[in-house]
Amino acid sequence: MAKEKKDVEQITKREEDFAKWYTDVVRKAELIDYSQVKGCVILRPYAYALWENIQKILDSMFKNTGHENVYMPMFIPESLLQKEKDHVEGFAPEVAWVTHGGSEELTERICVRPTSETLFCDHYKNIITSWRDLPKKYNQWCSVVRWEKATRPFLRHREFLWQEGHTIHSTVKEAREETQQMLAIYAEFAENYLAMPVVKGRKTEKEKFAGAEETYTIECMMHDKKALQSGTSHYFGDGFAKAFDIKFTDKDNTLKNPFQTSWGMSTRIIGGIIMTHGDDSGLKLPPMVAPIQVMVIPVAQHKEGVIDAADALLQRLKKAGIRANIDVSDQSPGWKFAEYEMKGIPLRLEIGPRDIENSQCMSVRRDTLEKQPLSLSDIENTVKDLLDEIQKNMFIEAKQNLDNNTFKAETIEELKEIIGTKGGFVKAMWCGDEECEKRLKEEAGVTSRCIPFDQEEFADKCVCCGKQAKHMVVWAVAY
Amino acid sequence: MAKEKKDVEQITKREEDFAKWYTDVVRKAELIDYSQVKGCVILRPYAYALWENIQKILDSMFKNTGHENVYMPMFIPESLLQKEKDHVEGFAPEVAWVTHGGSEELTERICVRPTSETLFCDHYKNIITSWRDLPKKYNQWCSVVRWEKATRPFLRHREFLWQEGHTIHSTVKEAREETQQMLAIYAEFAENYLAMPVVKGRKTEKEKFAGAEETYTIECMMHDKKALQSGTSHYFGDGFAKAFDIKFTDKDNTLKNPFQTSWGMSTRIIGGIIMTHGDDSGLKLPPMVAPIQVMVIPVAQHKEGVIDAADALLQRLKKAGIRANIDVSDQSPGWKFAEYEMKGIPLRLEIGPRDIENSQCMSVRRDTLEKQPLSLSDIENTVKDLLDEIQKNMFIEAKQNLDNNTFKAETIEELKEIIGTKGGFVKAMWCGDEECEKRLKEEAGVTSRCIPFDQEEFADKCVCCGKQAKHMVVWAVAY
Numbered sequence: 001m002a003k004e005k006k007d008v009e010q011i012t013k014r015e016e017d018f019a020k021w022y023t024d025v026v027r028k029a030e031l032i033d034y035s036q037v038k039g040c041v042i043l044r045p046y047a048y049a050l051w052e053n054i055q056k057i058l059d060s061m062f063k064n065t066g067h068e069n070v071y072m073p074m075f076i077p078e079s080l081l082q083k084e085k086d087h088v089e090g091f092a093p094e095v096a097w098v099t100h101g102g103s104e105e106l107t108e109r110i111c112v113r114p115t116s117e118t119l120f121c122d123h124y125k126n127i128i129t130s131w132r133d134l135p136k137k138y139n140q141w142c143s144v145v146r147w148e149k150a151t152r153p154f155l156r157h158r159e160f161l162w163q164e165g166h167t168i169h170s171t172v173k174e175a176r177e178e179t180q181q182m183l184a185i186y187a188e189f190a191e192n193y194l195a196m197p198v199v200k201g202r203k204t205e206k207e208k209f210a211g212a213e214e215t216y217t218i219e220c221m222m223h224d225k226k227a228l229q230s231g232t233s234h235y236f237g238d239g240f241a242k243a244f245d246i247k248f249t250d251k252d253n254t255l256k257n258p259f260q261t262s263w264g265m266s267t268r269i270i271g272g273i274i275m276t277h278g279d280d281s282g283l284k285l286p287p288m289v290a291p292i293q294v295m296v297i298p299v300a301q302h303k304e305g306v307i308d309a310a311d312a313l314l315q316r317l318k319k320a321g322i323r324a325n326i327d328v329s330d331q332s333p334g335w336k337f338a339e340y341e342m343k344g345i346p347l348r349l350e351i352g353p354r355d356i357e358n359s360q361c362m363s364v365r366r367d368t369l370e371k372q373p374l375s376l377s378d379i380e381n382t383v384k385d386l387l388d389e390i391q392k393n394m395f396i397e398a399k400q401n402l403d404n405n406t407f408k409a410e411t412i413e414e415l416k417e418i419i420g421t422k423g424g425f426v427k428a429m430w431c432g433d434e435e436c437e438k439r440l441k442e443e444a445g446v447t448s449r450c451i452p453f454d455q456e457e458f459a460d461k462c463v464c465c466g467k468q469a470k471h472m473v474v475w476a477v478a479y
Numbered sequence: 480m481a482k483e484k485k486d487v488e489q490i491t492k493r494e495e496d497f498a499k500w501y502t503d504v505v506r507k508a509e510l511i512d513y514s515q516v517k518g519c520v521i522l523r524p525y526a527y528a529l530w531e532n533i534q535k536i537l538d539s540m541f542k543n544t545g546h547e548n549v550y551m552p553m554f555i556p557e558s559l560l561q562k563e564k565d566h567v568e569g570f571a572p573e574v575a576w577v578t579h580g581g582s583e584e585l586t587e588r589i590c591v592r593p594t595s596e597t598l599f600c601d602h603y604k605n606i607i608t609s610w611r612d613l614p615k616k617y618n619q620w621c622s623v624v625r626w627e628k629a630t631r632p633f634l635r636h637r638e639f640l641w642q643e644g645h646t647i648h649s650t651v652k653e654a655r656e657e658t659q660q661m662l663a664i665y666a667e668f669a670e671n672y673l674a675m676p677v678v679k680g681r682k683t684e685k686e687k688f689a690g691a692e693e694t695y696t697i698e699c700m701m702h703d704k705k706a707l708q709s710g711t712s713h714y715f716g717d718g719f720a721k722a723f724d725i726k727f728t729d730k731d732n733t734l735k736n737p738f739q740t741s742w743g744m745s746t747r748i749i750g751g752i753i754m755t756h757g758d759d760s761g762l763k764l765p766p767m768v769a770p771i772q773v774m775v776i777p778v779a780q781h782k783e784g785v786i787d788a789a790d791a792l793l794q795r796l797k798k799a800g801i802r803a804n805i806d807v808s809d810q811s812p813g814w815k816f817a818e819y820e821m822k823g824i825p826l827r828l829e830i831g832p833r834d835i836e837n838s839q840c841m842s843v844r845r846d847t848l849e850k851q852p853l854s855l856s857d858i859e860n861t862v863k864d865l866l867d868e869i870q871k872n873m874f875i876e877a878k879q880n881l882d883n884n885t886f887k888a889e890t891i892e893e894l895k896e897i898i899g900t901k902g903g904f905v906k907a908m909w910c911g912d913e914e915c916e917k918r919l920k921e922e923a924g925v926t927s928r929c930i931p932f933d934q935e936e937f938a939d940k941c942v943c944c945g946k947q948a949k950h951m952v953v954w955a956v957a958y
Contacts, residue, residue, distance in 0.1 A: 033605055035598065036559055037589060040552030042602050045617070048548045069527045073519035073638050074553075074591075074622060075575075080515055093581045096554075098591070100576040101626035101637075110516060112553075112577070112591070119514065123521050126512055138524070142622075143553060147580035158580075159552050 011342075013280050018224040025274055026153045029283045029343050039151030039158030043267070046343065049291035051161065051267060055141060057193055057289070058163060058265065061185050067137045067165060072119040074142070075110045080118050084243040087117060090210020094146045096158075112145040117211060117236075117262060120166040121244035124258075131170050131250050134258060137178070139165040154271030155228075155479050162266030168258045170250065172237070175259035179235040182263040183216040186231035194269065195286040195394035196220045196276050197402050198230065199425070199474055201450030206434050209262075213237040219449040219474065221402045222275035225423035227449050227476035230272050233263035271479070276398050277367075283344030284366055286394055287387040294324040294383060295340045296361075299333050299352030309356045313349065313379065320380035322387070341366060346390050347383065349374070367393050406474075410459045415475065416444045425449070425476045429469035431462035439464055446475040490821070492759050497703040504753055505632045508762045508822050518630030518637030522746070525822065528770035530640065530746060534620060536672055536768070537642060537744065540664050546616045546644060551598040553621070554589045559597050563722040566596060569689020573625045575637075591624040596690065596715075596741060599645040600723035603737075609728050610649050613737060616657070618644040633750030634707075634958050641745030647737045649729060651716070654738035658714040661742040662695040665710035673748065674765040674873035675699045675755050676881050677709065678904070678953055680929030685913050688741075692716040698928040698953065700881045701754035704902035706928050706955035709751050712742035750958070755877050762823030763845055765873055766866040773803040773862060774819045775840075778812050778831030788835045792828065792858065799859035801866070820845060825869050826862065828853070846872050885953075889938045894954065895923045904928070904955045908948035910941035918943055925954040 011028060012020040026032055031047035043051065059069070075098065082088045095111035113119065120138065127133060145159045165182060169175040183200060190196040198218035208215035212234035220230045241247075241257035250256050277284040287293050294317055298310035307328055317324035327336050333350070340348055344366060351361040360373045363383075367390050374382050405424030409415035415426050426446070430436060440446050440463075451471045462469045490507060491499040505511055510526035522530065538548070554577065561567045574590035592598065599617065606612060620642050627635050644661060648654040662679060669675040677697035687694035691713035699709045720726075720736035729735050756763040766772050773796055777789035786807055796803035806815050812829070819827055829841040839852045842862075846869045853861050884903030888894035894905050905925070909915060919925050919942075930950045941948045 033602055035552045035554075036556050036601065037552060037554045040554055042552065042598075043550040045547035045549055048550055051550075052548065068524035069531065070524055071522040071527055071530075071622075071640060073514045073516060073521065074624075075514075075516045075519055075638065077515050095581065096577045097579040098575045099578045100588075102572045102574065109579075119521075122515065123512055143550075145553075159554065161550060 011280065011282065014223065014278075021278075021280075022275060023153065025278055025282055025342075031270070032153050037158070039148060039156070041153055041157060043161070046291060047270060050270060050273075050285070050289060053289040053291065054269065055163075058185075058189060059141075061189065062139050062163075062165065065181060065185070067139045067167075070138045070140050071142065072113070072116050072123070072140055074113050076113055076118055077108050077110050079108060080122060081111060083118060083121075084211050084240055087211035087240075091115065091146075094148060096145045096147050113142075114144055114146045115262075115264070116140070116142075116144075116164055117166065117240060118244075121240050121246060121260075124168050125244055125246045128168065128246060128248050128258065130248055134248060135167055135169040135174060135178075137165075137167045139163055152271075154267055154274070157267070160267050162264050165261070165263045167261045168241075168246070169260070170248065170256070170258055172259050175261050176235055179214070179216060179233050179261045179263070182261070183218065183231070183233040186233065186263070186265055187218050189265075190218055190220065190230055190269075191395065193286065193288040194273055194276075195288075195391060195398055196230065196272060197395065197399045199450060199452050201452035201474065203232075203450055204434075204437060204448045204473070206437050207448055209234045211236065211239065213239065217450050219476075220272055220276060221405060221425060221476075222272070222479070223278070223401065224275065225401075225405045227425065227478040228268070228272045228275065229449070229478065230269055231263070231265040234261060236260040236262070277394055278344070281338075281369075282342035284394070285344040285346060287346040287391045290323065290344070290346050292323055292325045292343075292345050293387055294322055294347045294349060295345045296324060296326040297333055297336050297340075297348060297350045298326070298328060299350050299355075301328060303353050305356060306351070306353060310351050313351060313361060313376070316380060317383060320384070322380070322383060337364075347386060349383075365390055367397070408458055409463055410461075412440070412443065412464055415440070415446070415463055419444050419446055419477065423477065425474050427456065427458075427472055427474055428463035429457075429459045429461060430471055430473040431465055431467040432470040433462070433465065433467075436462055436464035440475060444475070445477055447478055449474045449476050449478060490759065490761065493702065493757075500757075500759075501754060502632065504757055504761055504821075510749070511632050516637070518627060518635070520632055520636060522640070525770060526749060529749060529752075529764070529768060532768040532770065533748065534642070537664075537668060538620075540668065541618050541642075541644065544660060544664070546618045546646075549617045549619050550621065551592070551595050551602070551619055553592050555592055555597055556587050556589050558587060559601060560590060562597060562600070563690050563719055566690035566719075570594065570625075573627060575624045575626050592621075593623055593625045594741075594743075595619070595621075595623075595643055596645065596719060597723075599741075600719050600725060600739075603647050604723055604725045607647065607725060607727050607737065610730050613727060614646055614648040614653060614657075616644075616646045618642055631750075633746055633753070636746070639746050641743050644740070644742045646740045647720075647725070648739070649727065649735070649737055651738050654740050655714055658693070658695060658712050658740045658742070661740070662697065662710070662712040665712065665742070665744055666697050668744075669697055669699065669709055669748075670874065672765065672767040673752055673755075674767075674870060674877055675709065675751060676874065676878040678881075678929060678931055680931035680953065682711075682929055683913075683916060683927045683952070685916050686927055688713045690715065690718065692718065696929050698955075699751055699755060700884060700904060700955075701751070701958070702757070702880065703754065704880075704884045706904065706957040707747070707751045707754065708928070708957065709748055710742070710744040713740060715739040715741070756873055757823070760817075760848075761821035763873070764823040764825060766825040766870045769823070769825050770802065771804045771822075771824050772801055772866055773826045773828060774824045775803060775805040776812055776815050776819075776827060776829045777805070777807060778829050778834075780807060782832050784835060785830070785832060789830050792830060792840060792855070795859060796862060799863070801859070801862060816843075826865060828862075844869055846876070887937055888942055889940075891919070891922065891943055894919070894925070894942055898923050898925055898956065902956065904953050906935065906937075906951055906953055907942035908936075908938045908940060909950055909952040910944055910946040911949040912941070912944065912946070915941055915943035919954060923954075924956055926957055928953045928955050928957060
């Protein structure tokens with residue numbers, strides 16, 4: 001039992017030090033290992049399996065809406081990166097530069113993609129000539145590199161995995177609809193699969209993507225009440241098309257610039273899952289994406305028939321399409337319980353001699369740690385229902401956290417008071433002036449998360465300067 | 480009909496210029512586009528969909544044999560790359576070096592992974608302490624970079640996609656079995672899914688992987704009779720473990736070095752599919768991996784009911800799990816026929832007013848271009864059977880090419896004569912001396928492809944020096 005105790009004790013409590021709790025969970029649940037290059041981490045099998053489940057779901061949502069996958073090279077020549085002025089300004093300071101191939105110095109240095117707008121534009125220029133070639137709705141799964149100073153597992157890597165969608169359309173209307181559609185897909189994915197409630201909205205000018213006309217975002221609240229930007233969708237207008245000289249002959253036989261979008265979600269969302277749902281026993285994974293949904297643990301497994309019964313249970317679950325696993329190692333049941341709680345497996349089924357006698361097993365839900373005996377007679381459906389219930393309950397709990405910690409402020413003092421004492425999201429009216437955003441950042445440490453689609457007009461003056469307000473903005477301290 | 484003619488005419492004939500035929504097909508079938516960085520290509524939707532099918536099948540074969548996916552960073556510090564002497568000698572001349580992050584010069588330059596043995600070893604050192612931690616059977620899907628001078632689509636990219644398996648075991652026996660198992664999986668995959676017959680064998684010392692004790696390979700014969708190394712599996716012994724100081728406490732309580740393997744298959748295999756099966760009308764894809772297995776083409780589609788009937792046919796096929804698509808664009812049927820022959824879609828189903836009357840459609844097999852009316856009554860099963868037949872026939876044709884162009888030589892003159900006039904694979908006895916390999920390379924332009932598992936002893940003297948022979952080797956001109 002030595003190891004069991006150790007595992008449970010070594011994790012910092014959330015209320016004590018949330019940042020330390022986070023890194024404890026990341027390591028103890030065997031999600032990552034550090035490499036020798038700062039900010040470049042190893043996604044271990046458990047984290048990668050989670051990412052694969054995320055990929056599978058998102059990928060099918062993308063394909064169902066007519067998107068195709070491609071693969072662009074990872075290298076961007078400096079001259080290509082520089083073609084769109086705002087874009088290069090945003091990204092050049094944080095790219096990794098390749099200067100040598102083997103022993104030879106390159107004539108032009110190339111960067112490792114921080115994002116691939118420039119590559120897609122260069123390709124679109126080659127393949128688009130007519131309205132018949134439009135739209136192109138492409139996506140790619142790849143890794144990108146941003147040479148950040150401060151790094152944190154999942155939240156800020158120098159190299160991270162993501163998907164980036166890049167689409168190009170003949171009309172503004174179609175491109176705008178695409179931008180909104182993809183934001184809606186991210187919101188649906190976060191809420192229905194990750195049990196993470198979102199606030200949907202538009203970024204302010206200051207916070208939008210480098211080169212975009214408009215950036216849309218889903219913002220989630222973590223357990224410590226900070227905000228995590230969890231997915232973004234950008235509308236580019238024809239800015240990139242003009243910078244890259246992409247043109248098409250329209251049906252009316254005139255030459256036009258097409259309109260573009262891009263949208264992305266990354267492994268950062270795994271950090272979001274951890275910080276939304278985790279507790280002092282470790283990770284808590286939503287059943288829809290958990291690599292293992294049910295862990296079967298034989299109790300008193302040395303006794304005759306126990307392992308066979310546990311294995312029969314496992315096989316029934318697997319056959320029913322449930323992602324189940326078993327641990328028949330010689331570790332104690334107590335060690336196993338702590339281990340799989342740490343790993344956030346949604347449901348544990350214990351089965352021992354007495355359970356076998358009674359044709360039952362003992363279930364323990366990870367979300368509530370509630371114990372309940374389950375009859376083996378219709379175990380497949382019972383387990384499926386339980387997993388559904390866990391999924392729903394995890395969303396409800398996260399939603400309560402969001403709702404209970406979303407406040408309104410009419411003055412800067414009120415806003416500072418809320419952020420200083422309670423934290424959370426603060427809704428406040430804003431005049432639209434970037435100076436007010438800067439002041440709120442300086443004085444309260446908050447940034448504008450978004451101008452929510454669901455606008456409320458509870459005041460008419462800017463929370464900061466008192467001038468006529470234009471929008472309601474959600475402000476928060478963010479990751 | 481202008482475009483139709485153009486598409487068919489512009490492709491070079493195989494017998495005229497195989498290399499040009501190859502690049503024609505690659506471009507015309509819309510598999511790739513070139514980027515601004517030499518040797519870095521864009522995998523367009525059709526090529527990427529093919530790669531996704533390859534991935535799906537291989538990935539499930541890996542998982543069924545107990546492997547787990549991970550993701551390692553793309554960056555290797557120079558000092559880490561240098562830890563295993565043979566390995567760094569093999570790879571350092573062709574890596575891309577990152578020297579700057581943003582505007583700052585790095586204190587140590589880092590390379591973009593050309594392969595990830597060093598990263599896996601560094602990670603294994605962190606996570607392995609006891610026999611309980613072994614084996615680790617990991618795989619990753621990623622891109623790697625090798626700064627080659629001469630590049631060709633799919634066959635030799637500076638950046639290419641692949642999977643690399645890396646496993647670590649407590650015993651030699653287990654590691655050796657793993658090496659063989661993975662080679663067998665590659666062979667099964669190539670033959671049963673890609674319809675590419677293979678020669679399985681061991682690489683000579685000269686040709687083995689940098690740092691490996693033994694390298695195993697599957698070699699395929701292309702239509703021009705050259706060889707393509709299509710998948711390799713390496714046994715490392717404990718060389719890397721010693722270089723990286725990886726140790727574990729065994730059951731007998733002593734500290735030991737574990738034993739390792741690695742194995743990989745890349746997008747190069749797409750080049751192999753093209754060059755094995757393609758013909759003067761374009762690509763020819765094996766049904767098992769074809770992104771689109773059946774293309775439905777309405778004929779006289781302006782006539783009432785034609786598009787509806789074609790669409791009904793499409794829906795029936797899709798419902799039966801067949802990857803089917805339809806082209807209702809305003810291009811002529813002739814253009815469409817040429818287009819989908821170019822793209823190598825295994826089966827075309829044409830349906831027009833007369834077919835509808837007769838409750839049938841016209842099928843055209845891509846492998847033989849044979850036309851045959853098919854009754855609509857049980858079309859799902861008819862099509863499935865036809866796809867099976869096409870798959871089998873493509874293997875048989877490729878096998879005939881391999882068999883008909885595999886020769887034996889007992890003297891260097893004979894070998895040169897065969898290579899000079901017919902080309903193909905030449906089986907010849909070899910003394911085991913690297914000097915003879917070099918001489919055959921210089922005089923006949925061939926390299927040792929492998930020492931096949933299926934050894935024949937048709938002579939006892941080395942084909943080159945006349946000394947006592949040790950092995951039968953397959954020699955060929957290779958890509």
